[in-house]
Amino acid sequence: MEKRTELEEIGEFSLIERLNPKHKILNKSTVLCGGDDCAAMKYNDKITLASTDCLVEGVHFDMAYTPLKHLGYKSAIVNFSDIYACNGKPSQLLVSIAVSNRYSVEALEELYSGLYLACEKYGVDLVGGDMSSSQSGMFLSLTILGECDEEKIVKRSGAKQHDLLCVSGNLGAAYSGLLVLQREKAVFMANSSSQPDLSNYQYIIERQLKPEARKDIIEWFENNNVLPTSMIDISDGLASEVLHICKDSHKGCELYIDKIPVDYETSRTLEEFNILPDNGALNGGEDYELLFTIDQKDYPKIKDNKDISIIGHITDESLGCKLVTPQNTTIDLKARGFNHYC
Amino acid sequence: MEKRTELEEIGEFSLIERLNPKHKILNKSTVLCGGDDCAAMKYNDKITLASTDCLVEGVHFDMAYTPLKHLGYKSAIVNFSDIYACNGKPSQLLVSIAVSNRYSVEALEELYSGLYLACEKYGVDLVGGDMSSSQSGMFLSLTILGECDEEKIVKRSGAKQHDLLCVSGNLGAAYSGLLVLQREKAVFMANSSSQPDLSNYQYIIERQLKPEARKDIIEWFENNNVLPTSMIDISDGLASEVLHICKDSHKGCELYIDKIPVDYETSRTLEEFNILPDNGALNGGEDYELLFTIDQKDYPKIKDNKDISIIGHITDESLGCKLVTPQNTTIDLKARGFNHYC
Numbered sequence: 001m002e003k004r005t006e007l008e009e010i011g012e013f014s015l016i017e018r019l020n021p022k023h024k025i026l027n028k029s030t031v032l033c034g035g036d037d038c039a040a041m042k043y044n045d046k047i048t049l050a051s052t053d054c055l056v057e058g059v060h061f062d063m064a065y066t067p068l069k070h071l072g073y074k075s076a077i078v079n080f081s082d083i084y085a086c087n088g089k090p091s092q093l094l095v096s097i098a099v100s101n102r103y104s105v106e107a108l109e110e111l112y113s114g115l116y117l118a119c120e121k122y123g124v125d126l127v128g129g130d131m132s133s134s135q136s137g138m139f140l141s142l143t144i145l146g147e148c149d150e151e152k153i154v155k156r157s158g159a160k161q162h163d164l165l166c167v168s169g170n171l172g173a174a175y176s177g178l179l180v181l182q183r184e185k186a187v188f189m190a191n192s193s194s195q196p197d198l199s200n201y202q203y204i205i206e207r208q209l210k211p212e213a214r215k216d217i218i219e220w221f222e223n224n225n226v227l228p229t230s231m232i233d234i235s236d237g238l239a240s241e242v243l244h245i246c247k248d249s250h251k252g253c254e255l256y257i258d259k260i261p262v263d264y265e266t267s268r269t270l271e272e273f274n275i276l277p278d279n280g281a282l283n284g285g286e287d288y289e290l291l292f293t294i295d296q297k298d299y300p301k302i303k304d305n306k307d308i309s310i311i312g313h314i315t316d317e318s319l320g321c322k323l324v325t326p327q328n329t330t331i332d333l334k335a336r337g338f339n340h341y342c
Numbered sequence: 343m344e345k346r347t348e349l350e351e352i353g354e355f356s357l358i359e360r361l362n363p364k365h366k367i368l369n370k371s372t373v374l375c376g377g378d379d380c381a382a383m384k385y386n387d388k389i390t391l392a393s394t395d396c397l398v399e400g401v402h403f404d405m406a407y408t409p410l411k412h413l414g415y416k417s418a419i420v421n422f423s424d425i426y427a428c429n430g431k432p433s434q435l436l437v438s439i440a441v442s443n444r445y446s447v448e449a450l451e452e453l454y455s456g457l458y459l460a461c462e463k464y465g466v467d468l469v470g471g472d473m474s475s476s477q478s479g480m481f482l483s484l485t486i487l488g489e490c491d492e493e494k495i496v497k498r499s500g501a502k503q504h505d506l507l508c509v510s511g512n513l514g515a516a517y518s519g520l521l522v523l524q525r526e527k528a529v530f531m532a533n534s535s536s537q538p539d540l541s542n543y544q545y546i547i548e549r550q551l552k553p554e555a556r557k558d559i560i561e562w563f564e565n566n567n568v569l570p571t572s573m574i575d576i577s578d579g580l581a582s583e584v585l586h587i588c589k590d591s592h593k594g595c596e597l598y599i600d601k602i603p604v605d606y607e608t609s610r611t612l613e614e615f616n617i618l619p620d621n622g623a624l625n626g627g628e629d630y631e632l633l634f635t636i637d638q639k640d641y642p643k644i645k646d647n648k649d650i651s652i653i654g655h656i657t658d659e660s661l662g663c664k665l666v667t668p669q670n671t672t673i674d675l676k677a678r679g680f681n682h683y684c
Contacts, residue, residue: 031389032497038391038428038488040495047373048390049380052470052485054438058477086380096396096438096483128394130483135400139476141438141483143394146380153382155374 005105027091029147030125039127041092041145047153049146051082057137064188065181068107070209072114075140078235080122081213081288083146085233087154087221092127093119096141098134122215152227154292159230159249163293165312166228166302168217170261171238172277175284176269177201177208203265211288217307218290224301228292237283240335241291242312243321249293252319255312255333257282258326282323283336347447349475369433371489372467381469383434383487389495391488393424399479406530407523410449412551414456417482420577422464423555423630425488427575429496429563434469435461438483440476464557494569496634501572501591505635507654508570508644510559512603513580514619517626518611519543519550545607549629556632559649566643570634579625582677583633584654585663591635594661597654597675599624600668624665625678 032040041048055061055075076093083090095115099108119126124144184196198205213233221227230249232241238260246253260281267277293314294302302308312324321333374382383390397403397417418435425432437457441450461468466486526538540547555575563569572591574583580602588595602623609619635656636644644650654666663675 031492032428032495038393038424038430040428040490041390041392042388042492043385043390044387046384048383048385048487050383050392050434050436050470050485050487051380052436052438052472052483054440054472054474054481054483056440056474056476056481059440059475082380086374086382088380092392094392094394094485096394096485098396098398098401098481128392130395132396132398133401134398134479134481136478137476139396139398139440139481139483141394141396141472141481143392143436143438143485145390145392145487148382150373150384153374 003106006101008101026123026125029091030127039092039094041127043147046147047088047150049083049086049088049148050143051079052141052143053079053082054139054141056139062185064185066209068110069114069117072111073118073210074114075142076115076118076122076124077211077213077288079142079144080118080124080215081233081235083144084213084215084218085231085290086146086148087152087218087228087231088146088148089218090122090124090144090146092125092145094127094143095129096131097129098132098139100134100136100138103138122213154228154231155248156230156232156245157248159245159251159293159314160295161251161314161316162296163229163314164296164299164302164310165242165253165255165291165293165314166308166310167234167238167261167289167291168214168308169287169289170263170266171234171287171289172262172270172281172284173204173207173266174211174286174288175280176266176273177204177206178286179273180205180269181208201265201269203263204269208286211286213288214290220305226294226298226301228294231290231292234287234289234291235285237285237335238291239282239333242333243335245291245293246314246321249314250317252315252317252321253312253333254315254322254324254330256324259309259311261309345448349441349443349445349447368465368467371433372469381434381436383469385489388489389430389492391425391428391430391490392485393421394483394485395421395424396481396483398481404527406527408551410452411456411459414453415460415552416456417484418457418460418464418466419553419555419630421484421486422460422466422557423575423577425486426555426557426560427573427632428488428490429494429560429570429573430488430490431560432464432466432486432488434467434487436469436485437471438473439471440474440481442476442478442480445480464555496570496573497590498572498574498587499590501587501593501635501656502637503593503656503658504638505571505656506638506641506644506652507584507595507597507633507635507656508650508652509576509580509603509631509633510556510650511629511631512605512608513576513629513631514604514612514623514626515546515549515608516553516628516630517622518608518615519546519548520628521615522547522611523550543607543611545605546611553628553630555630559632562647568636568640568643570636573632573634576629576631576633577627579627579677580633581624581675584675585677587633587635588656588663591656592659594657594659595654595663595675596657596666596672597664598666601651601653603651
């Protein structure tokens with residue numbers, strides 16, 4: 001039997017010590033790390049980026065099918081993705097956790113092993129945090145700091161008319177993976193001896209449980225001297241993010257439905273659930289792909305990148321935000337996205 | 343009747359817009375604020391400090407006697423205090439909140455009004471955040487960023503033998519205020535028509551519900567050219583914090599019980615609860631005073647500051663951490679402090 005140490009056995013300070021970063025410091029900018037009231041960073045002539053995200057048990061994740069190590073990994077990735085979305089490099093992570101005594105010290109160590117794995121892979125230092133009990137469930141809040149040259153920050157508000165609307169990777173995968181996991185949970189609740197066969201859904205389940213952030217795309221921009229005019233990461237669904245860019249840039253757009261990249265496994269699964277693949281790709285969240293706009297002059301650079309799809313272009317604000325169907329009719333683009341209050 | 347807007351009526355984005363910072367940017371270092379995936383800051387040749395804290399309903403605060411505006415104010419102060427404890431200046435705040443639908447939009451606005459009030463008073467920009475639902479209760483996580491000249495960062499680990507151990511303000515007040523509030527809650531639960539008379543406890547209740555951070559002490563250090571050798575803020579109780587400094591500095595100490603500053607209202611209240619005032623001051627949390635060590639050469643500068651008490655001195659590690667009683671006997675210093683897991 002695995003060892004279970006109750007949280008109240010060891011107290012906050014011992015727990016922090018047990019979970020505390022002992023790995024090598026990865027960033028020159030990390031000056032002070034863990035232990036003191038603050039972590040300290042020093043950025044020379046760089047912009048410091050900061051973003052925070054909270055994840056709540058029963059809202060953002062379900063313990064029935066989320067291994068804790070994956071949860072830690074994904075929580076970190078979600079935050080790194082926000083820094084990449086501004087064309088920055090994530091460098092320091094702070095983690096606040098509140099958990100009920102349903103969780104053991106070992107469970108928290110699992111969670112942290114996922115956090116550290118993501119930090120190592122992406123070159124980020126876990127520099128601080130806070131830990132508390134909660135009366136029910138688990139609550140995670142992560143804050144990520146990152147660096148960026150001042151002239152290279154990409155905002156949501158920079159899209160210009162005639163810019164190309166682009167997206168990395170493929171969409172709807174994380175959402176379709178979630179549908180499968182929720183279905184298997186329901187089957188398991190009805191009959192706990194049933195063993196799910198998930199071999200046909202491996203890719204989409206991994207996209208849901210262990211997503212990656214698009215560090216590679218940011219590096220590709222750097223290496224190919226491409227600076228997007230605007231960018232956002234896709235956490236709430238493509239439609240919602242396109243509308244954010246257009247609203248903040250005071251522009252309209254035309255988005256071609258048949259240009260939206262959808263993986264075969266995603267599209268097959270969405271059909272199993274009687275969801276049109278386009279709909280799943282437009283409104284499914286948590287893909288953590290990058291949505292960005294580039295000036296048309298950069299088209300020759302981007303056209304051969306198999307991992308970037310051009311899905312539309314930016315228009316004048318007065319034209320509104322439109323979806324163009326394969327039949328070449330246009331309809332208003334609406335966000336149904338994720339609403340964690342409903 | 344006051345207006346109550348349900349959270350699910352307006353959705354996350356409208357809610358963020360409604361609560362979003364529209365006030366003037368206070369720090370030159372704030373480059374990008376709200377709206378984008380990241381907030382952006384730029385510090386020239388300065389150290390960036392970062393700290394995060396979480397506050398959980400039912401653990402850190404009780405809605406029965408905590409007005410939401412006070413909760414927002416206190417949450418911010420707790421974080422500012424961490425930056426001051428490193429001798430820094432807080433500059434940007436990020437806020438993550440998860441709340442159940444028991445809370446209305448107006449309730450969150452109350453909370454934010456307290457956050458903004460603290461930010462204005464201390465010159466901090468609220469630059470970003472995240473908002474989510476929770477299945478029960480409220481969870482707050484704040485991350486504060488601050489600035490400091492590299493040669494002026496004060497760590498917990500810098501105390502030297504013969505240094506003087508000092509504390510700002512007075513101790514045990516927040517804890518005694520909490521005892522009164524808990525007692526009044528119990529009375530109210532037993533008889534909801536009872537109206538508490540709290541006029542004899544105003545100072546300590548304010549210390550509990552609306553504490554301040556010691557910006558003034560940090561400014562005094564600056565103006566008087568005093569650089570503490572080590573520092574920490576008192577969130578978990580004096581005993582616990584003294585032990586942190588001694589442990590991280592590999593030193594011992596002698597702490598004189600009769601030198602610990604305790605306000606009259608605190609001491610009278612603790613006695614009502616049959617708690618020795620010294621005990622309350624040593625182990626009560628949430629005072630957010632600063633505990634620090636200074637070199638003896640700075641004694642002439644500090645001796646006339648009525649708001650700083652010298653409570654002991656640093657000794658060799660082999661001598662351990664000792665309390666010196668008024669009868670001049672010594673006993674081991676132990677932390678009972680706050681343990682949010684028990």
